Amino acid sequence: MKTHDVQSISIAKPRSEVFAFIANPANLPKWTNAFKSADAESAELVTPNGAVPIRLETRASAEHGTVDWIMTFPDGSMGAAYSRVTEDAGDTSIYSFVLMAPPVPLEMLEGALEEQKKTLAKELVSLQARLEA
Structure with a gap:
């Protein structure tokens, strides 16, 4: 059973701009x-x-281009998402995102990850549109 999905998108902005936007947790609701x-x-x-209140830890490294989120849920379970902004040709960046399966019971895992994969694909397009506007 697959427990992750990796997706990426090209964004026509310099790595530093893309990283700064993604690394700011206040921007998460925007994309x-x-x-x-x-x-x-x-x-x-x-x-x-x-809506569920969670503890959110953002681990960002400008040097490495990584932005990871560690989420702690009210029941104490934890989830994580890992991402990286990579320089591409010219002033273009590649944003890659490792989607981990949510902390749900095993019988719900496959369906939950499949739904999240579809949502992530739309979110990456939204991020691209926002940053390239």
Whole structure:
């Protein structure tokens, strides 16, 4: 059973600009459907059952171009998302995102990841449009 998905998108902006936008957790609601709000320590995660407050840790390294998020849910379970901004030709960047399966019971895992994959694809297009505008 697959427990992750990797997706990427090309963004016609310099790596430093793309990284700065993605590394700021307050921008998560601007390009993702998963967050109603977010800051350096917490977030409201949108779920089918409503918004859930979570602890959010953003681990960003400008030197390496990595932005990772560690999410702690009210029940103590944890989730993670890993991403990287890579320089491409000219002033273009590649943003890659490793989507990890959500912390849900095994019987729900496959369907949950499949839904999140579709959502992520749309979110990456939204991010690209926002940054290239």
